[in-house]
Amino acid sequence: xxxxxxxxxxxxxxxxxxxxIAAGREMIKKGGINALGLRKVxxxxxxxxxxxxxxxEDVETLQAEIxxxxxxxxxxxxxxxxxxxxxxxSKSLNAKLRFRALGHAYMDFANKxxxxxxxxxxxxxxxxxxxxxxxxxxxxTESLDELRSTGELLxxxxxxxxxxxxxxxxxxxxxxxxxAIEPERYEQSKIQIMNGVERALTxxxxxxxx
Amino acid sequence: xxxxxxxxxxxxxxxxxxxxIAAGREMIKKGGINALGLRKVxxxxxxxxxxxxxxxEDVETLQAEIxxxxxxxxxxxxxxxxxxxxxxxSKSLNAKLRFRALGHAYMDFANKxxxxxxxxxxxxxxxxxxxxxxxxxxxxTESLDELRSTGELLxxxxxxxxxxxxxxxxxxxxxxxxxAIEPERYEQSKIQIMNGVERALTxxxxxxxx
DNA sequence: TGTACATCAGTGAACGCGCGTTCACTGATGTAC
DNA sequence: TGTACATCAGTGAACGCGCGTTCACTGATGTAC
Numbered sequence: 378x379x380x381x382x383x384x385x386x387x388x389x390x391x392x393x394x395x396x397x398i399a400a401g402r403e404m405i406k407k408g409g410i411n412a413l414g415l416r417k418v419x420x421x422x423x424x425x426x427x428x429x430x431x432x433x434e435d436v437e438t439l440q441a442e443i444x445x446x447x448x449x450x451x452x453x454x455x456x457x458x459x460x461x462x463x464x465x466x467s468k469s470l471n472a473k474l475r476f477r478a479l480g481h482a483y484m485d486f487a488n489k490x491x492x493x494x495x496x497x498x499x500x501x502x503x504x505x506x507x508x509x510x511x512x513x514x515x516x517x518t519e520s521l522d523e524l525r526s527t528g529e530l531l532x533x534x535x536x537x538x539x540x541x542x543x544x545x546x547x548x549x550x551x552x553x554x555x556x557a558i559e560p561e562r563y564e565q566s567k568i569q570i571m572n573g574v575e576r577a578l579t580x581x582x583x584x585x586x587x
Numbered sequence: 588x589x590x591x592x593x594x595x596x597x598x599x600x601x602x603x604x605x606x607x608i609a610a611g612r613e614m615i616k617k618g619g620i621n622a623l624g625l626r627k628v629x630x631x632x633x634x635x636x637x638x639x640x641x642x643x644e645d646v647e648t649l650q651a652e653i654x655x656x657x658x659x660x661x662x663x664x665x666x667x668x669x670x671x672x673x674x675x676x677s678k679s680l681n682a683k684l685r686f687r688a689l690g691h692a693y694m695d696f697a698n699k700x701x702x703x704x705x706x707x708x709x710x711x712x713x714x715x716x717x718x719x720x721x722x723x724x725x726x727x728t729e730s731l732d733e734l735r736s737t738g739e740l741l742x743x744x745x746x747x748x749x750x751x752x753x754x755x756x757x758x759x760x761x762x763x764x765x766x767a768i769e770p771e772r773y774e775q776s777k778i779q780i781m782n783g784v785e786r787a788l789t790x791x792x793x794x795x796x797x
Numbered sequence: 798t799g800t801a802c803a804t805c806a807g808t809g810a811a812c813g814c815g816c817g818t819t820c821a822c823t824g825a826t827g828t829a830c
Numbered sequence: 831t832g833t834a835c836a837t838c839a840g841t842g843a844a845c846g847c848g849c850g851t852t853c854a855c856t857g858a859t860g861t862a863c
Binding site for chain 3: 599625626
C-alpha cells in the first residue's frame with residue numbers, strides 16, 4: 378500500500394476524478410464558467426483529455442458536479458458562521474444574531490468567490506434538485522423557525538418572510554459578485570440589507586444586532 | 588428615393604447595423620448570451636460574416652451594445668408601467684403605488700424575458716457606465732424621493748432604503764429569470780417582496796396598495 | 798512465493814466542427830462637373 | 831441631362847485555433863491458482 382507516486386511517473390493518477398473537480402473549480406474561480414474546458418483541465422493535470430471520460434460522461438457533467446460542490450460549500454460556510462455566534466442570554470436576541478450571521482455569510486461567500494458564486498446557480502443538475510442549494514435554503518427556513526418560536530416574527534409577515542429574506546440577501550450577493558457594488562461600500566450595504574430584512578420581519582431592529 | 592429592395596437582390600442591406608442588433612437580441616432571448624455568435628447573426632441575416640465588421644469592431648462590441656439596449660428597454664418598461672398607475676387623491680398613496688409599479692415592472696420584465704434579463708447585466712461597457720442601467724436606477728431613487736417628500740419614508744431607513752429595495756427586487760428578478768421560482772408561485776412572490784420592502788421602508792403596508 | 802490473467806485507468810492520434818477574424822475584391826450609390 | 835469618379839457597404843475565400851469526443855491501444859494493478 379505504498380503511495381502510487383513512489384513508482385516512477387504514475388501511469389495511474391491516484392484520484393483523477395477529485396483532481397479534475399478541484400482543477401475545474403480553480404478555473405471557474407479565476408475566469409468564470411466559460412473558463413472551464415475539458416481539454417484545459419486535462420492539460421492542467423498533465424493528463425490526456427480522453428482520460429477524463431473515465432470519470433465524467435461529458436463536459437456538462439463535470440460542470441454540474443463542480444457547481445453542485447460549490448453550492449455545498451456555500452451552505453457549509455453559512456453553517457460555520459452561524460456556529461461562531463456567541464451565545465447570548467436572550468433567546469430572541471440569539472435567534473436574531475444567528476439569522477444575521479447566515480445572511481452575512483451568504484453575501485460574504487459571494488463577495489470572496491465572485492465567479493464561483495455566479496456560476497454555482499447557472500447549472501443545476503436535474504437529477505438532484507435540492508441537495509446543495511437545499512443546504513443554504515434549509516438553514517434559512519430553520520432560522521426563521523427559530524425566530525418564530527421566540528415570537529420575534531410578526532405574524533403578518535410570516536408567509537412572506539422567507540421570500541423577502543432570500544431575495545434581498547441573494548440580490549446583494551448577486552450584485553457584489555458581478556462587481557455592481559463598489560468594494561468600499563460592500564460592508565455597509567450588507568448591514569443595510571440585514572437591517573431592512575430584520576425590520577420587515579420583526580417590525581424593528583435591535584441595536585445590539587448591528 | 589425608392590426603397591433599395593426594388594432593385595433586384597440588394598447588394599446594400601439598408602440598415603445592417605440595426606438588423607444585426609435585432610437578430611442578436613432574438614438569439615440571446617432564445618438561447619442566452621452564449622447563443623449569440625457573429626457568424627450566426629450573419630447567416631440569419633443572409634449576409635457574409637465579414638460585412639458585420641463594417642458596423643462592429645468585434646463580437647464583444649456587438650454583445651455589449653445589445654446588452655446596453657436591453658437595459659434601456661428595462662428602464663422604459665418600468666417607466667411605462669409607472670405612468671399607467673391611476674392617480675389617487677392621497678399624495679402618499681400615489682407615491683406608494685408608483686413605487687410598487689416600478690418594482691413589479693422590473694420583476695415582470697425579468698419574468699417575461701428571462702435570458703435577456705440575465706444577459707443584460709453580464710456585459711457592461713466600460714465607456715458608458717450609467718447610461719441604461721442608470722435609467723432603472725434613477726427611477727428608483729426618484730421614486731424614493733417621492734416617498735420621502737410625502738413623509739412616508741421612516742427617517743431611520745432612509746439610507747438603507749435604496750439598497751434594500753434594489754437588492755430585494757433585483758434578487759427575485761434574478762431568481763425568476765433562472766427558473767428558481769416555480770412559475771405558479773411567481774405572482775405571489777412578487778407581492779411578498781413588495782410588501783416586505785414597503786414594510787421595511789415605511790413601517791407598515793397600506794391595504795389599498797396590495 | 799511465483800505465474801497467468803482479467804480489469805480498467807490511462808495514452809495519443811485523429812475526427813469534424815464552428816468559431817472570430819483578415820484580406821483583396823466588387824459593385825451599387827451619390828456627387829462633381 | 832449625361833458621364834467620370836470617389837466612397838464604402840457588401841462579398842467570398844481562406845486563416846488558424848481550440849474545442850469536445852472517439853477509438854484502438856497499453857501497461858500498471860490486484861487476484862486466482
